[in-house]
Amino acid sequence: DIQMTQSPSTLSASVGDRVTIACRASQSISRWLAWYQQKPGKAPKLLIYKASSLESGVPSRFSGSGSETEFTLTISSLQPDDFATYYCQQYYSFSSFGPGTKVDIK
Amino acid sequence: QLQLQESGPGLVKPSETLSLTCTVSGGSITNYYCSWIRQSAGKGLEWIGHIHTSGSMRYKPSLQSRVAMSVDTSNNRFSLKLSAVTAADTAIYYCARAREEIVVESAALGGDYYYYFYYMDVWGTGTTVTVSS
Numbered sequence: 001d002i003q004m005t006q007s008p009s010t011l012s013a014s015v016g017d018r019v020t021i022a023c024r025a026s027q028s029i030s031r032w033l034a035w036y037q038q039k040p041g042k043a044p045k046l047l048i049y050k051a052s053s054l055e056s057g058v059p060s061r062f063s064g065s066g067s068e069t070e071f072t073l074t075i076s077s078l079q080p081d082d083f084a085t086y087y088c089q090q091y092y093s094f095s096s097f098g099p100g101t102k103v104d105i106k
Numbered sequence: 107q108l109q110l111q112e113s114g115p116g117l118v119k120p121s122e123t124l125s126l127t128c129t130v131s132g133g134s135i136t137n138y139y140c141s142w143i144r145q146s147a148g149k150g151l152e153w154i155g156h157i158h159t160s161g162s163m164r165y166k167p168s169l170q171s172r173v174a175m176s177v178d179t180s181n182n183r184f185s186l187k188l189s190a191v192t193a194a195d196t197a198i199y200y201c202a203r204a205r206e207e208i209v210v211e212s213a214a215l216g217g218d219y220y221y222y223f224y225y226m227d228v229w230g231t232g233t234t235v236t237v238s239s
Contacts, residue, residue: 001168034225043200043229044151050207055227087151091225094166095141095153 002026002090004098012106019075021101023088028068032092035064035073038100039084047086048073078103108133110201110230118195118237124188128201128230131182135159139204140184141226142175146197156204156224157184191237198234202226 003026013019023033031051036044046055048064051071061076075082083105088098114126128140141156155165157175165173174187188195204224211219 032223043202043232044226045229046225046227049205049225049227089151089153089225091223094164095224097151097153099150 002029002093002096004088004090004096006086006088006098006101008101009099010102010104012104013078014106015078015080017078017106019078019082019103021073021086021088021103023066023071023073023098025069025071025090025092029090029092031067032090033064033066033071034089034091035062036087036089037082037084038087044087075103108203108228110203110228112199112201112230112233114199114233114235116234116236118191118235119239120192120237121190124186124191124195124235124237126186126199126201126233126235128184128186129182130184130203135177135179135182135184139206139224140175140177141202141204141224142186143200143202143226143229144195144197145200145232146194148194149197152197154186154188193237196235196237198232200230200232202229 005024007022033051035048037047038044047058047062052064063074065072085100085102087100109131111129118124138159139156142154145151157163159177163175172189176185205227207223209221
């Protein structure tokens with residue numbers, strides 16, 4: 001199984017901040033990584049696929065980068081709607097998710 | 107607009123079989139992959155497997171012996187069965203459309219290798235299942 005880790009587990013930030021979330025895979029997954037946003041009581045929402053491709057309709061302040069085992073999700077200027085939990089998912093070998101990073105209000 | 111809705115019993119007894127349905131509306135499920143994912147406080151998000159409308163399927167290895175997925179194309183529905191449930195199977199269960207990416211590599215001696223990758227782009231709202239006597 002490919003294990004996914006994320007850091008930090010919680011991130012406190014203010015509106016307008018640049019936010020970076022890291023995701024690490026236990027082995028190389030090339031660029032087969034997606035990022036999701038989840039709000040309480042809701043299903044996850046796809047933000048990024050193939051490490052850096054922005055899903056249609058997702059604001060351009062979201063971006064993804066990385067390859068092999070190290071990946072990053074960046075929110076260039078945090079908006080009130082962005083306070084949520086973010087998950088990375090590898091889909092190189094079957095599929096597995098990271099434990100999540102909660103972005104809350106500082 | 108494509109929508110997915112999970113349905114099924116909210117309470118299942120230990121050792122019994124959990125059965126859920128995912129109904130798709132707003133579009134055809136022709137050439138469609140449906141993934142099942144669950145979320146629990148203890149294990150976070152866990153991919154269970156996926157099935158194509160052709161019937162081909164792939165399951166998470168650690169759940170494979172207990173999982174069965176099926177498709178009913180005439181009613182735009184997918185189903186999940188998980189047998190011999192325990193309290194550890196208590197979770198919110200989601201169905202989601204899986205988007206496929208195909209990579210083709212040419213072999214040195216001729217011919218092509220095909221590699222398939224799937225991620226979820228449209229999710230249902232989820233249904234809570236509790237395993238308890």
